[in-house]
Amino acid sequence: xxxxxxxxxxxxDLGADLCGIKLKNPTVLASGVLGISKDLLARVVEAxxxxxxxxxxxTSRREGHDNPTVIACEAGMLNAVGYSNPGAKxxxxxxxxxxxxxxPVFASVVGRVPEEFAAAAxxxxxxxxxxxxxxxxxxxxxxxxxLAGHGSPEATERITRAVCDVTDRPVFVKLSPNVPAIGxxxxxxxxxxxxxxxxxxxxxxxxxxxxxxxxxxxxFGFGGVSGPALRAVALRCVYDIYKATRDxxxxxxxxxxxxxxxxxxxxxxxxxxxxxxxxxxxxxxRGVEVFGLISRELREICLRLDIKKxxxxxGAVHG
Amino acid sequence: xDESIQNPGACAAPAGKxxxxxxxxxxxxxxxxxxxxxxTVSLLFEHPSEDKASFRPLQNAPxxxxxxxxxxxxxxxxxxxxISDTGFGITVTVRGNFxxxxxxxxxxxxxxxRGPFGRGFSGMEDYAPEKIAILGGGCGMASLAxxxxxxxxxxxxxxxxSSSELLYAERFPRQIIFTEDxxxxxxxxxxxxxxxxxxxxxxxxxxxxxxxxxxxxxxLCNANGIRCQAALERYMKCGIGVCGQCECDGRLVCRDGPxxxxxxxxxxxxxxxxxxxxxxxxxxx
Numbered sequence: 001x002x003x004x005x006x007x008x009x010x011x012x013d014l015g016a017d018l019c020g021i022k023l024k025n026p027t028v029l030a031s032g033v034l035g036i037s038k039d040l041l042a043r044v045v046e047a048x049x050x051x052x053x054x055x056x057x058x059t060s061r062r063e064g065h066d067n068p069t070v071i072a073c074e075a076g077m078l079n080a081v082g083y084s085n086p087g088a089k090x091x092x093x094x095x096x097x098x099x100x101x102x103x104p105v106f107a108s109v110v111g112r113v114p115e116e117f118a119a120a121a122x123x124x125x126x127x128x129x130x131x132x133x134x135x136x137x138x139x140x141x142x143x144x145x146x147l148a149g150h151g152s153p154e155a156t157e158r159i160t161r162a163v164c165d166v167t168d169r170p171v172f173v174k175l176s177p178n179v180p181a182i183g184x185x186x187x188x189x190x191x192x193x194x195x196x197x198x199x200x201x202x203x204x205x206x207x208x209x210x211x212x213x214x215x216x217x218x219x220f221g222f223g224g225v226s227g228p229a230l231r232a233v234a235l236r237c238v239y240d241i242y243k244a245t246r247d248x249x250x251x252x253x254x255x256x257x258x259x260x261x262x263x264x265x266x267x268x269x270x271x272x273x274x275x276x277x278x279x280x281x282x283x284x285x286r287g288v289e290v291f292g293l294i295s296r297e298l299r300e301i302c303l304r305l306d307i308k309k310x311x312x313x314x315g316a317v318h319g
Numbered sequence: 320x321d322e323s324i325q326n327p328g329a330c331a332a333p334a335g336k337x338x339x340x341x342x343x344x345x346x347x348x349x350x351x352x353x354x355x356x357x358x359t360v361s362l363l364f365e366h367p368s369e370d371k372a373s374f375r376p377l378q379n380a381p382x383x384x385x386x387x388x389x390x391x392x393x394x395x396x397x398x399x400x401x402i403s404d405t406g407f408g409i410t411v412t413v414r415g416n417f418x419x420x421x422x423x424x425x426x427x428x429x430x431x432x433r434g435p436f437g438r439g440f441s442g443m444e445d446y447a448p449e450k451i452a453i454l455g456g457g458c459g460m461a462s463l464a465x466x467x468x469x470x471x472x473x474x475x476x477x478x479x480x481s482s483s484e485l486l487y488a489e490r491f492p493r494q495i496i497f498t499e500d501x502x503x504x505x506x507x508x509x510x511x512x513x514x515x516x517x518x519x520x521x522x523x524x525x526x527x528x529x530x531x532x533x534x535x536x537x538x539l540c541n542a543n544g545i546r547c548q549a550a551l552e553r554y555m556k557c558g559i560g561v562c563g564q565c566e567c568d569g570r571l572v573c574r575d576g577p578x579x580x581x582x583x584x585x586x587x588x589x590x591x592x593x594x595x596x597x598x599x600x601x602x603x604x
Contacts, residue, residue, distance in 0.1 A: 033561055036599050039569030055563065055599075063597040067394035068386070070557035072342040081562060086600040094601075212346035212429055213390040228339050284561050285339060287574075 012302040013309045014295055016050060016276045018253045019170040019195045021104045021130050023050035023276060025295040026266065026310065030257050030280030031056055031108040031133060031174070032081065034288070037094055038101070045102050048292030050276065053133055054095060056108040059120045061087035065140075066219040071208060076227030076259070077281045078206055080140035080220035083110060088123035099128035106172065107132040112143045114162035125167045134163050136189075137176030137201035139224045145201070151176045153188035160192030170195035172255060175237070177203045177230070182237045183244025190250055198255040198278060199241050200234045202226040227259055227281035234258020235272050242273025242315050261285050263297025271316040342559055344388040344431025345374035349424050355410060356484050359458065360422045363401060363408035364430070374432045376407040381465035382439030382525075382550050382578040385409070386558045388431030393417050396555045396573075399435070400464040410461040410486070436558050437577050440466055440548055446523045448472035452545075454509055454536060456528025460486040462550045462577075463527050467491050474521060478509030478528070508532070513539045521545055530604055534591030537584055547581045553594055564599060 016023040028051040034040050035054040044052055064084030071078050085091060088109070098105045107129040109120035121132055136156050138145030149155055156173065164171050173189035175182055177200040186197045202224025208217045216222065238256040245252055256269035257278025266277045282290045302310060351363040367374055379385070379399045387409065388394040395417050401408030413419050424430065443451060443466070451473040455463045460477055464487060467475050475494045479485045482503035485496060495512055496504030505511065513524075513536060526536045527550040540547040553565040553572040560574030568587040570576065584590050593601050 034563040034566075034571075036563040036595075037566050037569070040563050040566045040571075043569045061598040061600060064556075066392070067556060068344070068388060070559065070561055072340065072559070074339055074341050076339065077561075079557075079562075081556065084556070084564070084598055086598050090600055208343065210344060210346060210390065210431065213344075213431065215390040217343060217388075217431075219391070219393065281561070284342075284559055287560065 012299050012307065013311070014298055014302075015309075016311060018051070018104075018255070018276055019131065021051070021170070023104065025050040025298070026270065026274075026276040027051075027291045027294050028106075028255055028257075028276050028278050029053055029291070030278035031135065032079075033280040033283050035108075036085075038098060041098075041101055041105065044288060044291065047288040047290070048295055049103060049279075050291075050295075051104045051106065052101070053106045053108055053278070054091070054129075055085060056083055056110045056135060057085045057088045057091040057120055057124055058083060058110055059088050059116050059123070061085065061090065068218055069220075069223075071217050072227070072284065073208055076225055076229030077284060078204075078208060078218060078223040078225055079202065080205070080218045080223030082141050082220065083138070083144060088120040092123050092126055095124070095127045095129070104130040106130060108135065109163070110135055110138065110144050112148060114159045117159050118162045118166045121163045122166045125169065129169065131170040131172060131195070132163065132167060133172040133174055133198055134159060135174040135198075135201055137174055139176065139178065139202060139205040140220055140222060146176050146178060151179060151185070153185055156185055156188040157192035160189050160194050164193030172196040172198045174198035174201050174257075175241075176201050177233050177237045177258070181240075183240045186241040186245055186252075187248055187250075190245065190252055194252065196253045196255065197241055197245070198257055200230070200237045200258050203230050203233055227284075228261070229259070231259025231265060235268055238269060238274050239272040239317065242318060246315070246318070260294070261290065263294050263299075263301050266294050266298055267301050267313065270310065270313045273315045273318065275311075275314050341373050342433055343373045344386070344394070344433050345371045346429040346431050347374075349426055349428050349430060350406060352424075352426065353408070355486055359410060359412040359484075359486065361401060361408050361410045362421070362424065362430070363406055365406045367432075374434060376402065376432070376435070379407070379435040379465070380439035381469060382462060382548075383435035383437050384558075384573075384577055385432050385434030385436070386555075387421065388433075389417065389420055390431065392420060394431070396552075396558060398462045400461040402465060402468075410458065410464070412458040434558070437573055438575065440525050440550070440578050442523065442546075442548070443470055443525075449474070450520060450522040452476060452513075452521045452524040454513070454524060454526045454528075455486075456509055456532045457484070458486070459526075459528030459550070463525060464490075466525055476509045476512045478532070510535050510539060523547070526550070530591050537581055537590075541581060541585070548578050549584060550577045551579060551590070552577065554597055564595065566595065
């Protein structure tokens with residue numbers, strides 16, 4: 001038995017490529033989870049993440065919503081954090097020397113209007129982030145995201161262009177799953193100058209009610225739904241985006257995000273069209289170690305299915 | 320991570336298991352109020368009638384915390400300071416709007432709880448009770464109460480500004496008490512006990528209180544070969560290791576802590592120096 005397994009199989013290549021940015025494995029820390037300090041990012045690197053996204057910053061500081069801001073039911077997580085952040089200037093201080101981390105780090109900025117996105121981007125991109133993500137899709141913060149109409153094709157293109165105008169590094173646009181034709185939205189982002197798409201943000205918003213208190217549990221009343229409940233929707237969104245962008249002749253990479261908690265989930269997302277996979281809510285289920293665990297499980301799957309290069313599986317379901 | 324501290328945290332599914340554990344408040348009725356000092360009250364509750372995965376007070380280990388929810392107001396971390404077969408309690412010192420509203424609750428009103436979360440105190444089994452010290456300052460005594468209840472023969476030391484602010488004076492009658500104004504017990508700060516008792520045979524110390532005090536306690540312990548653990552407090556949002564708000568030098572107070580060992584604290588330059596506010600800004604303690 002022992003002899004049989006001892007054949008020197010070539011190491012599976014889990015490497016991913018996002019607009020020329022090389023990742024040693026496809027796992028990316030999703031924005032909003034843990035990404036508030038360089039120390040915490042370093043810990044996620046240690047845990048095996050291929051790339052990291054910081055928590056979104058705005059031009060001025062925000063305290064966000066009151067608690068409860070994050071809750072979980074058996075189907076997944078609901079959050080309405082409300083973009084608490086110290087502001088772009090303080091964040092730029094926190095993330096100075098971000099290039100010292102061993103893996104690529106992406107910034108994330110939000111604003112109420114295109115000018116705010118651009119101003120926050122200008123501040124934060126003084127740090128050596130490798131790319132910047134702009135979520136146009138937050139479902140639980142008045143003035144921002146879907147509550148401010150940022151999820152329309154027109155707004156998507158306009159905001160994307162405003163950010164692309166102030167940085168020469170790749171811009172990823174993070175889309176909401178709550179649209180009938182997400183492929184069109186991705187095309188609008190690319191039209192505005194985006195280099196890639198992050199799909200998807202949390203869906204909904206959703207709501208949970210405490211029947212004894214007769215009140216919603218989240219202090220904001222409702223919040224974005226993530227985790228297992230989102231996974232099948234996110235997968236279909238990435239499938240749609242891949243198809244729409246490839247049909248239109250684009251090769252923009254997709255960071256597939258939504259409910260991924262194990263290697264199998266990640267492989268499905270990659271086959272749907274993702275070049276890398278965002279991981280957020282699964283940190284609750286499996287701890288920070290989830291990044292290394294997903295890589296290990298992906299490696300096992302590759303071995304089992306005789307896949308030499310994980311990269312070759314991007315969009316495999318479309319073939 | 321120091322391997323001497325085991326994580327009894329109830330918040331996370333063990334690695335490899337992918338079940339998604341609910342984390343929702345469970346409403347519990349206030350059964351009794353106990354006045355502790357002029358601005359501190361203990362709220363006692365009966366155990367929840369149903370066994371719900373989101374709140375299991377009987378699984379609470381000393382040093383862990385629970386999230387306490389007042390609907391339409393907020394949710395904040397507290398420690399369970401009383402536990403019995405029939406119920407549990409928290410001790411609330413009025414500091415702001417939330418704690419004031421909590422302290423004003425009437426018997427029969429309901430409060431939401433989820434938890435326990437995080438990693439509590441550990442290692443006490445490895446020491447004879449008289450080799451253990453439990454040192455608290457101010458409302459930090461609440462974090463140590465269940466530990467003191469578990470090891471009544473340990474050296475229990477409490478510091479307070481004055482006699483009127485002492486906690487659990489009758490509950491733990493063997494306490495060594497320090498008051499800053501000298502109105503009860505020894506005059507001065509509880510760290511003096513440690514300074515004077517350096518050869519007293521204590522081998523393990525557990526502390527909770529103002530962080531400046533804990534910083535001094537830990538440094539005195541380090542200098543004198545006494546192992547120690549301290550319970551930290553940071554601004555918390557999710558309580559379940561996701562949002563990162565309670566970050567302290569790369570460690571999550573909600574999940575990796577709130578109790579940290581001496582060797583971990585040595586690698587945490589923020590300990591005794593800075594914390595983060597609701598916006599995540601780093602500010603001086």
